[in-house]
Amino acid sequence: EGFLVDENGMICSIADPGKAVKNGYMRLPSEGCSSVAADAFANVPSGIIEVYIPANITYIAQGAFAGLAELEWFETAPSGVYCTEDGVLLSDGGTCILSFPAARTGSYKVPAKVTRFAPGAFDGACISTIDAVDCSLTDTGGIPETIQLLQK
Numbered sequence: 001e002g003f004l005v006d007e008n009g010m011i012c013s014i015a016d017p018g019k020a021v022k023n024g025y026m027r028l029p030s031e032g033c034s035s036v037a038a039d040a041f042a043n044v045p046s047g048i049i050e051v052y053i054p055a056n057i058t059y060i061a062q063g064a065f066a067g068l069a070e071l072e073w074f075e076t077a078p079s080g081v082y083c084t085e086d087g088v089l090l091s092d093g094g095t096c097i098l099s100f101p102a103a104r105t106g107s108y109k110v111p112a113k114v115t116r117f118a119p120g121a122f123d124g125a126c127i128s129t130i131d132a133v134d135c136s137l138t139d140t141g142g143i144p145e146t147i148q149l150l151q152k
Contacts, residue, residue: 001029009034014044024049024070028057035059042067049073049103053089055080060091060098063120071101085111097121097141110135117141 002019004012011033014020026048028036038061041048048068053060055077065071073087082098083090088108089099095115100108100122107129114132116139122130129148136152143149 003029003033005029005033006037011036011040013040017045021045021048025052026050027052028054030054030056033057035061036064037061038063039066040064044068046070050075053077053080053082057082060089062098062118063123065089065099066120066123068102069124070103072103073101074099090114091118100125100127102126107131115139117143122147 002014002016004015006012009032011028020026024047034056036057047070049070050073051071053076058081060082074084074089076082076084083094087101088097090096091098094113097114097117098121102124103126105126108127110130110132112134114135115137119141121141122143125147127147129150130143131150133150133152140149
């Protein structure tokens with residue numbers, strides 16, 4: 001399906017962008033893989049705006065989506081390990097922000113159930129403010145200095 005998958009079922013890169021990405025939409029394979037490596041998409045061509053993560057993906061390494069500077073939205077299968085809220089990729093039952101779409105701008109209001117940000121979750125993000133006033137954060141994961149964090 002256009003992806004480079006290793007013998008362990010880990011997506012390591014895109015082998016054929018023409019097959020893997022259609023009109024800015026990248027749908028991860030629903031068979032033959034179960035995880036995504038760190039920096040898997042760091043060297044892919046520009047133009048990926050949305051990523052779909054099927055239920056068979058049970059592990060996503062931190063930084064897996066680094067380099068997708070035009071990414072605006074994540075979408076997940078409803079029965080999978082991962083979920084999304086407002087296009088932001090969440091793990092741990094929706095309590096951890098795993099990856100924030102880099103191309104989103106303005107401010108972002110964090111859902112109240114979020115308790116932590118994965119390391120690098122906001123790396124490359126173009127937003128100016130993270131509003132976490134309604135949350136009880138235990139770990140902010142190293143937010144870039146260009147982003148203001150509002151907390152209780």
